[in-house]
Amino acid sequence: MLVILRFWRINLWIAVRQRFRQFVSDLNPTTEQVDDAFGKARRIGQALQRAYGEEATETPPIFAVGSWGKGTQVRPSTDIDIMVRFDRSTLERFQAYAFNGQSAFLQEIKGKLETSYPQTRKRGDGQVVQIDFNSITVELVPVFPIGNGQFIMPDTNGGGSWKTVDPIAQIQLIDKTDRDYNGNVRPLCKIIKRWKHECSVDLKSFVIELLIVDFFRNYTFGKYDYYWYDFYVRDCLKFFKNRVNGWVSIPGTGEIIQLGDKWAAKVDAAIAIAETACNYERDDLYILAGMEWQKIFGPRIPIHVM
Numbered sequence: 001m002l003v004i005l006r007f008w009r010i011n012l013w014i015a016v017r018q019r020f021r022q023f024v025s026d027l028n029p030t031t032e033q034v035d036d037a038f039g040k041a042r043r044i045g046q047a048l049q050r051a052y053g054e055e056a057t058e059t060p061p062i063f064a065v066g067s068w069g070k071g072t073q074v075r076p077s078t079d080i081d082i083m084v085r086f087d088r089s090t091l092e093r094f095q096a097y098a099f100n101g102q103s104a105f106l107q108e109i110k111g112k113l114e115t116s117y118p119q120t121r122k123r124g125d126g127q128v129v130q131i132d133f134n135s136i137t138v139e140l141v142p143v144f145p146i147g148n149g150q151f152i153m154p155d156t157n158g159g160g161s162w163k164t165v166d167p168i169a170q171i172q173l174i175d176k177t178d179r180d181y182n183g184n185v186r187p188l189c190k191i192i193k194r195w196k197h198e199c200s201v202d203l204k205s206f207v208i209e210l211l212i213v214d215f216f217r218n219y220t221f222g223k224y225d226y227y228w229y230d231f232y233v234r235d236c237l238k239f240f241k242n243r244v245n246g247w248v249s250i251p252g253t254g255e256i257i258q259l260g261d262k263w264a265a266k267v268d269a270a271i272a273i274a275e276t277a278c279n280y281e282r283d284d285l286y287i288l289a290g291m292e293w294q295k296i297f298g299p300r301i302p303i304h305v306m
Helices: 002-008 016-027 031-051 066-070 088-095 101-112 167-180 185-199 205-217 226-241 264-282 286-300
Strands: 062-065 079-085 121-125 128-132 137-147 150-155 161-165 247-249 256-258
Touching (some): 016 185, 016 286, 031 062, 031 079, 031 101, 031 137, 062 066, 062 167, 066 167, 066 185, 066 205, 079 150, 088 101, 088 137, 101 128, 101 150, 167 185, 167 205, 185 226, 185 286, 205 226, 205 247, 226 264
Antiparallel strands (some): 062 079, 121 128, 137 150, 150 161, 247 256
8 A cells, every 4th residue: 555655746756856965965875986996907907917027007907806896895994805816827837836826825915016016015915916095905816717708816715715706797787687686786775775885784785686686586666767776775675684694606606604693683673664664754754863863873874965
């Protein structure tokens, strides 16, 4: 009944569209932040081209992955993840190591960057080389193409191993689902990531993205505009609740990630708040609604929108 009413009583929910449009706009990185992040990533790629005896080009063999690659990053972003493609001979050189050639590879890259960035803090461990700039950290993952959009990457943990990843499949999944659902996937990813940050929710960002893709694929009203975003938030949180102790599958590789239940109490609390906020939005008590939303998202979502 409430859904039918929403189509016909256009004088209700008068603040929803403006509130969530402003909220998402505030979450989007600025043009300057985008240029800074991608500019630093490109220059690191060029530095590695020179360090490995090649001529630096305007299109070094790098590409953004993670939230920057998928367009789901939230400002202010503390880091940008990039992958750098290396040739097969480099892989074979480090595969020949008797122990943890993966660690040696990361340390070599770190050392190669000393010439271009002598005053910048750098670390090489786990799966990445981190280059810490004042404005943003670039997290660099060296990879080797193996075909079909997949890559091998080093992992120094547990004595070292080579791991198969498919970042392109994850990017394509977000692209396709966002197109299929009227451009709503990326904004809702950013909104729910803001809840993760504000309420310290124990879910990885890429898990949130995969759950939101599943949410829209199982949601009847997923192709509308910001006028529906109060419902989108409430119903997405309810969908998340149903996945407590569930799992997600990583596109491309099929790796299974268990979700656990450490975040169950926080999603329950957020659902209760969202339901109250939705009721206030329905009755055009928009200041009260905004105060409720801020319990989930903090001051980034506006109270006064009229």
